[in-house]
Amino acid sequence: MTRRLLSTLTGRNLMMSKTHELIARLDAIFHPESVAIIGLPRGFKAGKLFLMALLDLKYAGRIYPVHPKAKEIDGLKAYPSIAEIPGPVDLAIILVPHDRTFPIVEACAAKGVKGAVLFTAGYKETGTEEGRRLEADLTRVAQSSGMRLFGPNCMGLYVPESGISFFPGLSKKPGSVGFISHSGSLANILCRIAPQKGIYFSSAVSLGNECDISSADMLTYLANDPNTSVIGAYLESIRNGPYFLEALKKASEKKPVILWKVGLNPEGQKAAMSHTGALASRRQIWDAVIHQSGAVSVKGFDFLSDALMGFSMLGDGIGDRIAILSGPGGLAVAASEACGDEGLKLAELSDKTRSGLSGFVPQTGTSISNPVDVGLTASFDMEIYIRAAGILAADPNVDAVVVIGVGMDRQTNELYTNAMIKTHRESCKPFIIVNIPGFDSEFAQAFTQAGIPFFETTERAMAVYAMVRRYQAWRREKFNPAGRFPWLACFDSKTIGNKKY
């Protein structure tokens, strides 16, 4: 018994120290003091992007181009090999063709490089035996040397805080979203549009074929990274399912993990002999993973970016009583429908709120009960929107305010935007702004920069709000089960974590 207990303890300690080692190592790679770019082209070729990206983000560490012939590239002293670089190298970006990669990876390991990004393609993804073998060779080097590998067939790292990036033109501003992607181009696209939605990154990583560092490793790292409060991922295939599920469970307990998984179509399903086999679609199994882990599932780029915005902006403990303030009547009705579809409630407005609204909202073509429809006049007289939003936010029966409005020109729009931001700040309640189709949402970014989520449609707005709320409730339930804390029994456990997108 004692021996068994002892071995369990040692096993656990071993696992913990392995996790600590992984986290410490990734942290060092994500904050490198020096970067070598091996195979950096002299001319304007694709590989040049990696240097342009570092310069664009004003990387403050040392940059060592490695080139067999060049003495210097773009004003930086170049070295003929990694071994000849005088100081230590934390991160190596390897751009040489796959038939010449292996000795370079070995040389990096011998040099004591902490991590290497393998941009090169031509490995397992080709489906050939040679590709598989070459990739297995890389994995062996990583395992025997302790140098960690990203890729092959990947773009690598974007860590604004460190000034490293996989593409020029990305934001220099660090943020709280950590992003994992099996596609380099998708990571790049998300990182480019993210600032429009007020999303900024602690780090983003493109993993490619995952010959060494996997999405599960990254989940573990980001879950423990104090700069990351929301994790997002675009996933194609999962390597080592049980390890992934374990990492996902642990990460979701700490912070929201939003996953967009592709490859869930029934096509390619094997002919099963039993009912169970026939019914076990990839989607069904993925749904199981989502349920068991508490992660949030989204589908498509729009939903992913909306969810990252919602999760990073909406505070903790958001409620389900929604007040809707709209100019267009049809959108007001649509918003209340979306509310109900997502399991949210229309707030029961207090008498004080109603009488307050009746004092200035025009009497015809409007409604002063929730959803509050202020009509077309409000687009000319911004004061109607502004006062209504203030009154709704002050109502103790209201947990969040959804505003669907627009001004008639630049000046009224600016007034509207600034007033909503101010009302949101003063009320300390969540505000959600929804665009009106056909009108230019040029002020969208003003909202997102102020930390107010801005959505293209009310359906997306309500879906994301409900998603955040369900995650928060799931997490509360997880740590304060109603059995032990009876006053929490009011949370409706049936709806928690049960909805997928």
Next chain:
Amino acid sequence: MKILNKALSENRSVLTEYEAKKALAEYGIPTSKEILVDSETAFMEAVRNIGFPMVIKGCDPEIIHKSEKDLIRTDIRYEREAVAAFHDIWPRITGVSGGILVQEMIMGKRELVAGLIRDSQFGPSVMFGIGGIFTEIFNDVVFRIAPIDKSDALDMIEEIRGKRILEAIRGLDPVDRDQISDILLTIGRIGMENEMIQEIDINPIIISKGRGVAVDATIIINPNGKKPDDE
């Protein structure tokens, strides 16, 4: 398990209903009382032993879907019916481990399904849902990756669309969710402990007096005990 090894030694990848239920019963899953016979004399004795009403089934390792092959006679109430069923089914049983299964008839209006699949990415995964012959048409099933705990199992029961049939409806007893969740836990354990099991199918689990009884089952094995692979 011995039963698995026997099937392996005979080079079979499918356990008969009789073997599958024996394996499940070894793990404590409630199964219908039954006797496997391979002669008319033994059959008559089994008929007296089980009592009416009963179910008579052809049990053949070569045949997974018995109802499609017309090898099931339910609600047998008289000896002459039983004898007729025997003479009808017996000539069509060919496999070495085959025979005639004389089974108590579990009475219940509600049928559930439970099972296991070894997913190539996530490993053994437990299934639960609405069972019976329309299982695949209704497709009202949920999965969880094993190992599962009690709250996972109870969640699975909560999650199916047709969960209301588990309540005390139309004069039926409410279903004992604790007992059903124990069956799901056990299936997960079987999957974790027996790497050679590829698929388990328990369909139907008939609800009798509020408790589930496995009435038919299939187990598919793979001698190589495939582990979850990389992609």
